[in-house]
Amino acid sequence: MAFYILRRLLQAIPVLLGATFLIYFMVFAMPGNPALALFGERTPNPAVLAQVEARYHLDQPFIVQYLYYLGNVFRLDFGTSFSGQPIGETLLRTFPVTARLAALAILFEMIIGLAVGLWSGLRKGGVFDSVTLVISLVLISVPIFVLCFLGQFFLGYKLGWFRSTVSAGAPIQDLILPALILAFSLVAFNIRLTRSSVIETAGNDFVRTAYSKGLRRSRVIPVHILRNSLIPVTTNLGADFGILLVGATVTEGIFNVPGVGNTLYKAIVIGERPTVVSFVTVMVLLYLVVNILIDLLYAVLDPRIRYVK
Amino acid sequence: MNAAAASTADAPLLQVRNLHVGFRTQNGVVKALNGVDLTLHEGETVAIVGESGSGKSTTAAAIINLLPGSGQITEGEVLFQGRDLAKASPRELEDIRGRLIGYVPQDPMSNLNPVWSIGFQVEETIRANGLATGKKEVRAKAIEVLEQAGLADADQRLRQFPHQFSGGMRQRVLIGIGLAASPRLLIADEPTSALDVTVQRRILDHLATLTEDAGTAVIFITHDLGLAAERAKKLIVMYKGKIVESGPSVEILQNPQHPYTQRLIAAAPSLASRRIAFSGQELGSIEHVAANESDKVDLITAAERRVENLDAKPSESVIVVDHLTKNFKIRQGGFRSTEFTAVDDVSFSIAKGTTMALVGESGSGKSTVAKLLLKLEDATSGTITINGTDVASLKGRALLNLRSRMQPVFQDPYGTLDPLHNIGNTIAEPLKTHGVGTRNERRDRVFELLDQVSLPRVIAGRYPNELSGGQRQRVAIARALALKPEIVILDEAVSALDVLVQAQILRLLADLQGELGLTYLFITHDLAVVRVIADNVCVMQRGRIVEAATTDEVFDNPKQAYTRELLDAIPGAGIQMGV
Structure with a gap:
C-alpha cells in the first residue's frame, strides 16, 4: 500500500x-x-x-x-504580487475558504444525491422517480449563474434566510447559500448515478439471497443495496470535490467569496503573472492529491481492489 | 421443535396447489407456471428436473415468495405448515425465510455480497434469525455453522472476502447459511451446477448427511436427470411451466411415460454409452428431428454407428505437443513472487479428423493448454507443432494464417458474443479480419454457415440478447467455422448448456466433423460428455497428464485412481436405464 x-x-x-x-x-x-x-x-x-x-x-x-x-x-517562495503582497500568504488565506465551501457543497450534494437517488432507484418508474428525472434535467440544463442569482434573489433578498453576499472572513453561515447552489448544480448527475447504481445492485443475486436468509427489508436496503451502490457514487463525489477545491469561479464571484476562484479570476484580469502561475500550480497539485485519495478510497470501499504494484 | 414436528407428522409440510406465476412484460403477462401441484412431507427429499425455462427455479422462488423482477403469483396457494405463503405479509415471510425455509442458490459466484466478509454475511443470518446474541456467541455460532458445512479452518477464514474463496468453498458457505437455523425445509436450486463433478459429489454428499441428520425436507432442483435420480427418491419432471411426470425416481428413469421425459433420458450424456457418429443425414434436418417429440435425439444408436466407422481413419497427426510447460509468476505482495507451474511437461498428438478430449477439474491446466495452442500465451518450454510447423517462431502474417486454420469456441455463450454486433456481423468478422471475399460473398458465406449450424437465416439481423443459450453457442460455432478451419478448439463449449441443447450441439459437432473432416480438441470437466464426443482422452491433474488412452479404454478400464474418481463422480452412472 x-x-x-x-x-x-x-x-x-x-x-x-x-x-x-x-x-x-x-x-x-x-x-x-x-x-x-x-x-x-x-x-x-x-x-x-x-x-x-x-x-x-x-x-x-x-x-x-x-x-x-x-x-x-x-523553496516555497511564490513571489510577491504587484501590490507587494507575498503570494504565499494569499494562498494560505484563500484556500481554506474555498476548501470550507467545497466541503459544505459536497456534504449537501451527498445527502441530497444519496437520499433522492436511493428513493427513485428503489421505486423505479414511480411518480417520485419521474418527477426527479424532470427536475434533474432542468438542473443540468440551467447555467450555474442563473441558479446563483435566483438563490440570491429569493433566499437571500426576498425571504432573507441568508446573506446575499459573503462577509469578510467567510463565516460558515454565509457559505451555506453558495454551497447549496453549488450542490444543486452538481447533484443532478449524482442522483442519476445513485439511482442507476441502486437499480443495478438491487437486481443482484446476493440481494435475493439476503432476503432468503430472513433479513428484514430495513437491513437489506442499507447493508446490501446502498453499501454496494456507494462505490461508483463515492468516486464521483471525490471527483466533484476535486473540481470544487480548485475554485468555483462563477459562484465565488457572484457571492463575493474571498476564495481561490475569485482571486485567480481577478489576477487573470489584471495580468498578474506570478499570482496566476502560483495559484494554478497549487491547484494542479491539489487535484493530483485528491485523485490519489479517491483511488485509495476505492480500495477501502471495494475489498476486491488491492493496490500491489 | 420436535413436539411441533411430531404433531404435524401426518399433515404435509408443504403443499403447493394449482400454482400459477406470471411475469409482466411489455407484451402483457407471460406465464411461467401453469398450475403446479406439489406435496412434500417432513424429512422427504424430492428433485425437480427440467431444462432452463421449464419453471423449476420459478417454483422454488414462488414458494418463498422471492420471484425475480416483475414475477407474481397469479393463482393458487403455497401452504407451508398450514399457512398460505402466497398471501402472507412481508413481515411473516421475513420470519419464515431463513428460520423455517432455508434456501441455497444456484451460482456461488454471484450470491455472496462481494464487499462484506464471509463472517459478516454468516453472522447477520444468525442475528436475523435469533440463533445467538452477543458478539462472541454470534461469532462462535458462525464458526460452528461453517464448520458444519465443511469449511475446516472457518475461524481463520471469517475475515476473508468472497473473492478469496473458490467456487466450491463459497457454495459451502451458502449451504451453511441455508442450514444455519436448522430449517424444516431446504430449497436447493441447482446448488452445484457451477462446480466440478468431484467437488459436486463431495458437497452433495455432505448436504445429504446434514439434512438427513436434522430431518430436513429438501427440494432439490437440477437440470441433470442422473443427478436427480441419484439424490432423491422422488422425482418431478417439469416442462413449460407444468409438471409432466412425477413419482419414484427409479421408476421414471426405467419407464418414462411422457415423451419429454423420454427425450430427456435419451439425451442425458451421463447415461449414454458410446461416441456419437456422423449421422449421415442432411444437416438441416437436425432441428426438426429435435422438434419432433416422438423422434428422439438418440445418442446411443448414433454412437454405435460411429464406432464401426472409426477403424477406417488415417492417422496423420495434425497437432503434436511435445514436453509443453508453462509457468506463471504469482505476486505475493511487495517484491516477492513464486512460480506456479500451470502446465507441466505435457505431450500428446491429435490425428486428423479425430477428437481428443482433455479432461480435468478446474485448475488442472487444461484451459492453459488451449491458450498455448492458440498462441494467446507463450510456452515456457516445449514445442507445439501444427501441420509440421513449430508455432513458437510464428509472427505477423504467418501467425494470422495459423489462426485462420485453428479456431476456438469458448464456454460462455453469453460472454463471447459482442452484444452490440448483430449475428451476421459477428459471424462475418473473422472473414473481414482475414480479408476473405467481397461484401456479398461474405454475406452468402454467413447464410451458408447459419444453414450448417441449423439456424434460420433471419437470425443474421438479430442481436445476441435475443437468442437462447443454445442458439448463441451455435453462432459461436458458426463463427469458428467461417474461415473453414482444420482444427477447432472447444474449451468447455457445452458445459453451460442444458442437456437437450447440449445433445443437439454435440450432435452438430459430430456431423460437422464427419462432413468437413475437422480435428477437435475438446476441453471439459465433464467425463459424461467425453464419452459421446471423443476418440481419445487425456486426463489432466495439477498440470500433468496422468492418463492418456482411447475413450473406451478410459471408461472400461481406468488406470489411475484420479480417473476413477472422476468417473465415479458422473451423476447417475450406476443407474440402469430403460428407454
Missing part, C-alpha cells in the same frame, strides 16, 4: 512540472508588458522600468524566467 502511494506521488512529479511549464508559457505569451501594468495610467521613466524588469527577471529569455520561478517554488 505504502509502495503504491509512493509510486503515485512520484508519478505526480512529471505531471506537476509539465503543468507548471505549460501554464508559465501561456501566461508569458499573454500580450502586454506586465511591468508596464504596474504603473497604471502613468508613463514610467525608462530607467525605472528597466529596473523593475530586472527585478522580476522580465528582461531574461522565457526559459530562464521559468527556471527562476521553479527554483523559488521549491
Whole structure:
C-alpha cells in the first residue's frame, strides 16, 4: 500500500512540472508588458522600468524566467504580487475558504444525491422517480449563474434566510447559500448515478439471497443495496470535490467569496503573472492529491481492489 | 421443535396447489407456471428436473415468495405448515425465510455480497434469525455453522472476502447459511451446477448427511436427470411451466411415460454409452428431428454407428505437443513472487479428423493448454507443432494464417458474443479480419454457415440478447467455422448448456466433423460428455497428464485412481436405464 502511494506521488512529479511549464508559457505569451501594468495610467521613466524588469527577471529569455520561478517554488517562495503582497500568504488565506465551501457543497450534494437517488432507484418508474428525472434535467440544463442569482434573489433578498453576499472572513453561515447552489448544480448527475447504481445492485443475486436468509427489508436496503451502490457514487463525489477545491469561479464571484476562484479570476484580469502561475500550480497539485485519495478510497470501499504494484 | 414436528407428522409440510406465476412484460403477462401441484412431507427429499425455462427455479422462488423482477403469483396457494405463503405479509415471510425455509442458490459466484466478509454475511443470518446474541456467541455460532458445512479452518477464514474463496468453498458457505437455523425445509436450486463433478459429489454428499441428520425436507432442483435420480427418491419432471411426470425416481428413469421425459433420458450424456457418429443425414434436418417429440435425439444408436466407422481413419497427426510447460509468476505482495507451474511437461498428438478430449477439474491446466495452442500465451518450454510447423517462431502474417486454420469456441455463450454486433456481423468478422471475399460473398458465406449450424437465416439481423443459450453457442460455432478451419478448439463449449441443447450441439459437432473432416480438441470437466464426443482422452491433474488412452479404454478400464474418481463422480452412472 505504502509502495503504491509512493509510486503515485512520484508519478505526480512529471505531471506537476509539465503543468507548471505549460501554464508559465501561456501566461508569458499573454500580450502586454506586465511591468508596464504596474504603473497604471502613468508613463514610467525608462530607467525605472528597466529596473523593475530586472527585478522580476522580465528582461531574461522565457526559459530562464521559468527556471527562476521553479527554483523559488521549491523553496516555497511564490513571489510577491504587484501590490507587494507575498503570494504565499494569499494562498494560505484563500484556500481554506474555498476548501470550507467545497466541503459544505459536497456534504449537501451527498445527502441530497444519496437520499433522492436511493428513493427513485428503489421505486423505479414511480411518480417520485419521474418527477426527479424532470427536475434533474432542468438542473443540468440551467447555467450555474442563473441558479446563483435566483438563490440570491429569493433566499437571500426576498425571504432573507441568508446573506446575499459573503462577509469578510467567510463565516460558515454565509457559505451555506453558495454551497447549496453549488450542490444543486452538481447533484443532478449524482442522483442519476445513485439511482442507476441502486437499480443495478438491487437486481443482484446476493440481494435475493439476503432476503432468503430472513433479513428484514430495513437491513437489506442499507447493508446490501446502498453499501454496494456507494462505490461508483463515492468516486464521483471525490471527483466533484476535486473540481470544487480548485475554485468555483462563477459562484465565488457572484457571492463575493474571498476564495481561490475569485482571486485567480481577478489576477487573470489584471495580468498578474506570478499570482496566476502560483495559484494554478497549487491547484494542479491539489487535484493530483485528491485523485490519489479517491483511488485509495476505492480500495477501502471495494475489498476486491488491492493496490500491489 | 420436535413436539411441533411430531404433531404435524401426518399433515404435509408443504403443499403447493394449482400454482400459477406470471411475469409482466411489455407484451402483457407471460406465464411461467401453469398450475403446479406439489406435496412434500417432513424429512422427504424430492428433485425437480427440467431444462432452463421449464419453471423449476420459478417454483422454488414462488414458494418463498422471492420471484425475480416483475414475477407474481397469479393463482393458487403455497401452504407451508398450514399457512398460505402466497398471501402472507412481508413481515411473516421475513420470519419464515431463513428460520423455517432455508434456501441455497444456484451460482456461488454471484450470491455472496462481494464487499462484506464471509463472517459478516454468516453472522447477520444468525442475528436475523435469533440463533445467538452477543458478539462472541454470534461469532462462535458462525464458526460452528461453517464448520458444519465443511469449511475446516472457518475461524481463520471469517475475515476473508468472497473473492478469496473458490467456487466450491463459497457454495459451502451458502449451504451453511441455508442450514444455519436448522430449517424444516431446504430449497436447493441447482446448488452445484457451477462446480466440478468431484467437488459436486463431495458437497452433495455432505448436504445429504446434514439434512438427513436434522430431518430436513429438501427440494432439490437440477437440470441433470442422473443427478436427480441419484439424490432423491422422488422425482418431478417439469416442462413449460407444468409438471409432466412425477413419482419414484427409479421408476421414471426405467419407464418414462411422457415423451419429454423420454427425450430427456435419451439425451442425458451421463447415461449414454458410446461416441456419437456422423449421422449421415442432411444437416438441416437436425432441428426438426429435435422438434419432433416422438423422434428422439438418440445418442446411443448414433454412437454405435460411429464406432464401426472409426477403424477406417488415417492417422496423420495434425497437432503434436511435445514436453509443453508453462509457468506463471504469482505476486505475493511487495517484491516477492513464486512460480506456479500451470502446465507441466505435457505431450500428446491429435490425428486428423479425430477428437481428443482433455479432461480435468478446474485448475488442472487444461484451459492453459488451449491458450498455448492458440498462441494467446507463450510456452515456457516445449514445442507445439501444427501441420509440421513449430508455432513458437510464428509472427505477423504467418501467425494470422495459423489462426485462420485453428479456431476456438469458448464456454460462455453469453460472454463471447459482442452484444452490440448483430449475428451476421459477428459471424462475418473473422472473414473481414482475414480479408476473405467481397461484401456479398461474405454475406452468402454467413447464410451458408447459419444453414450448417441449423439456424434460420433471419437470425443474421438479430442481436445476441435475443437468442437462447443454445442458439448463441451455435453462432459461436458458426463463427469458428467461417474461415473453414482444420482444427477447432472447444474449451468447455457445452458445459453451460442444458442437456437437450447440449445433445443437439454435440450432435452438430459430430456431423460437422464427419462432413468437413475437422480435428477437435475438446476441453471439459465433464467425463459424461467425453464419452459421446471423443476418440481419445487425456486426463489432466495439477498440470500433468496422468492418463492418456482411447475413450473406451478410459471408461472400461481406468488406470489411475484420479480417473476413477472422476468417473465415479458422473451423476447417475450406476443407474440402469430403460428407454
